[in-house]
Amino acid sequence: MRTDHGYDVISIGAHPDDVEVGTGGVLLRMAQQGYRVGIIYLTKGEMGTGGTPEIRAQEALKAAQILKADLLATLDFGDTKVVDTPEHRYVVAELIRKYRPRILLAPWMRGGHGKRGSHADHLAAGNIVTNACYYATFKKLPIKGDPYPVPALFHYFLPLEDPPTFVVDITDQFDDWMAALKAHASQFLNPEKMKHRDYIWNLETMARNYGNMIGVKYGQGFKIGEPLRVSDLTDLVKFQP
Amino acid sequence: MRTDHGYDVISIGAHPDDVEVGTGGVLLRMAQQGYRVGIIYLTKGEMGTGGTPEIRAQEALKAAQILKADLLATLDFGDTKVVDTPEHRYVVAELIRKYRPRILLAPWMRGGHGKRGSHADHLAAGNIVTNACYYATFKKLPIKGDPYPVPALFHYFLPLEDPPTFVVDITDQFDDWMAALKAHASQFLNPEKMKHRDYIWNLETMARNYGNMIGVKYGQGFKIGEPLRVSDLTDLVKFQP
């Protein structure tokens, strides 16, 4: 089931744990299906209320092992300081050329609004990755590697008013996904943070809600920004909830 | 490639030629792929400026032959009088139970606005079919046949502001699709009507525009009203334009 691409899927997030929250169940499912899976964080998450960069790196490693990812890379764009600059796009474009993923996952770049809306780093990460996909095809860009067009880019972390284009069934991966989230103990099992919010309940609910949309117990939802190209209409029947 | 369903796809339109315009290339492609294809009109198109019900029935038959459809049914809801009533939903639900299509195609029910916006019959047809899909599953409905849940419903005739969820490549079917459209000579090759509008040019342009969206020469676009259910993320890669 492996392909000539370096990676079948790479999921990119702004901070350690973003990737796991938004795409963890899907990554594990893909790994179980025999695909090669990678994770990239744009920052070390050093401004997170819980943990330290060192603790978070260990937690991320543990989570990545549970999710069976065989790439875990962490950039240092600066927590709370992720901005969609040309330079950041170049860095990610170079990684795209290096890892040649068939599928990229990244936060949606038009996040929710409001007081507890999307972290600015998430929106910036979505923009950086989207632009980097495009830039990775420019042969004259002053970066290493051969031009590479990413075949598919899907977005996670969708705001309330933006229903997903598709939902992946992660029912069979749910328990391990939960374990991967709990590996980020400084974030989701942190007594100080849990005073205000029951993260595990929230995350479980999110997966149930996406599952509901397609008639399964647990799911993770994604947005595609372009029409699909279909050759055989009946191919779509199996995707009908 | 046949299934236990009666039909693989049935395309429903308000008037003879609606089905051909919005879905003809796709129907032919499916027939060529070995699927069983049907066409249902809700009216005889008796108010159309060109043709008569008899002429239009002959034209429709010719078009259906070109498109290799093995069902051509015409209801009599009344041209310019198609309304989304419970009774009309019952009639279509009964047909759904009879033909048991895996896929239904119908006009989008929130058509464009403006002076030359959607014909009211098209919007009504979209609503009737959508509701009939649901009603076909109600076992107590006073209609014949066993309850049947249509696996997939896709919509054509999308207004400008509503881009398609997916586009089907009809490049190889383009010439025959054109022939099927020209079979409706009273509509598209009618000198009286062509004084105001070059229908063939318009229809060809529509197919080119949809093709453009997915990187092929000709296409037909459709909207899905619900998230897709995905089991293997790489299944979606082949759908990427």
Next chain:
Amino acid sequence: MRTDHGYDVISIGAHPDDVEVGTGGVLLRMAQQGYRVGIIYLTKGEMGTGGTPEIRAQEALKAAQILKADLLATLDFGDTKVVDTPEHRYVVAELIRKYRPRILLAPWMRGGHGKRGSHADHLAAGNIVTNACYYATFKKLPIKGDPYPVPALFHYFLPLEDPPTFVVDITDQFDDWMAALKAHASQFLNPEKMKHRDYIWNLETMARNYGNMIGVKYGQGFKIGEPLRVSDLTDLVKFQP
């Protein structure tokens, strides 16, 4: 400045006073510019809290005189009972053929929502007129008159979230427009109704708000449902606020 059309503009509303509220200033402006102006109500407004059909007919006549309309027609579709049926579309299509307006004005058919949202009659009126425009071109329709394509259809009564495509400056017509509104004394100067709402203040505010959008004192706003066709780009400069 007259044309070979019967009327330059006809404004259609569900009840006496709708046309005046949404389009009165524009009608007067057109009349002053030498155009031929007509008004059609779909009902007598017999369910209005103020007035009686007789009183309202007199008020409407007075308003029409102030606005210099030379057509005032009242249909009897039934106040609170206006529904977008094929039969109602036929009636209006026949009137369109009879009066041959260059421009039709009608309520927007996707009104506001909420407890004090659009009166159902207004939305139905918008749908009837839009469909009638289309139907008026069908030569086989069982109605009198020659097929006639209405050159332009614009919509008034726009909900909050729907900004106008264009606003007509009615600053010079404002005083007479106010007089025409006050002619509908049973509606806008009715002490019983004014206990709850100062209609004149509201209507004046509406005109000020539209005026604000284009940099004049008073205006009336309209929506166009289709792209404009432009031959000389500088034609649009004069429309820039």
Next chain:
Amino acid sequence: MRTDHGYDVISIGAHPDDVEVGTGGVLLRMAQQGYRVGIIYLTKGEMGTGGTPEIRAQEALKAAQILKADLLATLDFGDTKVVDTPEHRYVVAELIRKYRPRILLAPWMRGGHGKRGSHADHLAAGNIVTNACYYATFKKLPIKGDPYPVPALFHYFLPLEDPPTFVVDITDQFDDWMAALKAHASQFLNPEKMKHRDYIWNLETMARNYGNMIGVKYGQGFKIGEPLRVSDLTDLVKFQP
């Protein structure tokens, strides 16, 4: 805490169980807070796959008792045949005048789209109630009772792309709400229907998802179609999640 209105809140749905699913937790909460609560169904639900009109009436009664409603009325507009006609609006307007609710709850009238989109009866119910609210104020309407303006109308059954304006915390009512839903055993505990879908899991998920939006365990979401009128800005602080 009682007021001079007949009822503090009346929730209207198309079929027995709609009201419970969309608003049950809120109704119970209000009853527990000392308010007077009513339920009206527009049909007997005779086309539902599970149950009979008699069984459903008994289930509804049991549910209403659990939710402490002191009004349970069932109209007979016809299951699968609910249409927004002037006559239906009159019937509901008359009930509004009779029960004089401070708050009305009704389905949202622009439901989801797609194969499993909103039941046509739900959308029609939303339209009927919205229009009836307006019509109830018209003194000349040929119906009984004094004109009555409903102070507040809120909508439930929101499609995916329509986030709620507000969510009511029903955490303390969750268990009883579940009991009320299970009282509709022919619908939600029906082995035949449960082969395809685990209704209780779905409904619980829906409540968890709404709860998530405001930082509580369980909630029910509603939409308001108009701006709120605020006198003291700090009043809104307590509504902040």
Next chain:
Amino acid sequence: MRTDHGYDVISIGAHPDDVEVGTGGVLLRMAQQGYRVGIIYLTKGEMGTGGTPEIRAQEALKAAQILKADLLATLDFGDTKVVDTPEHRYVVAELIRKYRPRILLAPWMRGGHGKRGSHADHLAAGNIVTNACYYATFKKLPIKGDPYPVPALFHYFLPLEDPPTFVVDITDQFDDWMAALKAHASQFLNPEKMKHRDYIWNLETMARNYGNMIGVKYGQGFKIGEPLRVSDLTDLVKFQP
């Protein structure tokens, strides 16, 4: 009526007079209700056509006195140069920790489009404040003060297509609000600027239009980006227009 927070409300704008235009009536109303009110400008407005930084500072002081604000702070992010950088977010987050407002008011960050659309500084101000609200809760951020979650963030300066979530009645404050606006004489009573536009008329119209939406004479409108959390449904009745 005072609370343990430092300020009940702080309104933030890009330039002197933005706060007054968008929120002045509300600030005064709150001050009259006994709340503690503050104003922060992100720039001195040195690029404004009228006035100088010194003159504008004096005008702002006068306006603040009329509005009974007891905080008037002016940052120096640079007029026409306000950009949503991490550093600017830090500065505002530090102020949030210092003043501990219960409510923050800021421009909406998705402004109108078009030639006379939102000043880029306004959009940037909206983004900076929204992100700063979030950042103020991060204890590791390299800024002074204890983490502080702002209970409520509301947005002003809404584009045409974005109706307000709520409108505050400022009828009783209208005259003083006008006086506060006129205190910015270099902006709104400047003969050079008034050649092109009657600012006072425009601002009065804006308040009338918002008032219209809730059935009062004058109002100011705001947007909330998240669902409200409701405990007692009847709490919302008093907010119904």
Next chain:
Amino acid sequence: MRTDHGYDVISIGAHPDDVEVGTGGVLLRMAQQGYRVGIIYLTKGEMGTGGTPEIRAQEALKAAQILKADLLATLDFGDTKVVDTPEHRYVVAELIRKYRPRILLAPWMRGGHGKRGSHADHLAAGNIVTNACYYATFKKLPIKGDPYPVPALFHYFLPLEDPPTFVVDITDQFDDWMAALKAHASQFLNPEKMKHRDYIWNLETMARNYGNMIGVKYGQGFKIGEPLRVSDLTDLVKFQP
């Protein structure tokens, strides 16, 4: 037909060929109508896969000659590095003051999303020009020239879900427009690039699709961000498709 403005229209794009693709037919039409036409690129397009800055400059010159533009200016904001900074806005504002265009054309700043969505440079260009239009009116800005309000700003490069406000008929200019596009041989006739995409077919299709919207063979579409100001309603009739 010339006016007291320096230029009747100036079209601004991020890279050589953007202006031609989105607005070339319109520019030629205007030149043929006797108007003075200019072109400004914000970058040299040095990162384009085809050509070199020198080759592209020559191609651009040739295209400009075909389109009869009498201004061709190229800035150096950096290909793939165009960002909406205050400094870039100043540069463009200074050019606006220098050339005093009656009409500015610029990319739409809310481009499409998705893997092959808008080049980040296009969106940035749209924002820079929109803000520069505003900034050009600020007399205190540290740039040369007298304040100048651009009468009209229209946007090209519209994403799928954003239909145009107006379309310009370029049927008579189509052949020359094609020639101008082919002058950019390194981009559109480049064998290396054409392996993946038939640019000429795509561009022709785009023009046919816009033409379709207004009932002509070829067109180019634009968006206006504000309501039009209308004095004579019949002026709009000639714009009706």
